[in-house]
Amino acid sequence: MYTTIQKWGNSQAVRIPKAILEMLEIGENDKVEMKVHDGNLVIIPVKKHKTLKERIAEYEGDYQCGEWDTGKPKGKEEF
Incomplete structure (x- = not known):
């Protein structure tokens, strides 16, 4: 192109065509990094920070919460 x-x-x-932006999953006001590599202009999308809600929505594993042993107290910890 x-x-x-x-x-x-x-x-x-x-101007970056809409089709390319869609392939990269970036849009208006998204941040990108620009640099020159071997005489070529390289534009790299900056990864977006995902919220905790977005991360949880993507999780597909089987998680079972539980307790873990942190060892015996070594100081003046209270229980």
Whole structure:
């Protein structure tokens, strides 16, 4: 896919087609990292921080909560 560098205010801009944004699962106002590698411009999506609610919603394992032994008290711990 080809595009053109265009003037945007005092800067230059490249428009990223919607299809590419969808493949990368990024959109407007998402953060990206830009760097030059071997003479090529590389744009890397910055991973989004997931909330605890989002992480729990993705969990598909079988978790059984339980107690664990932390050893004998070594100080002035209270029970």
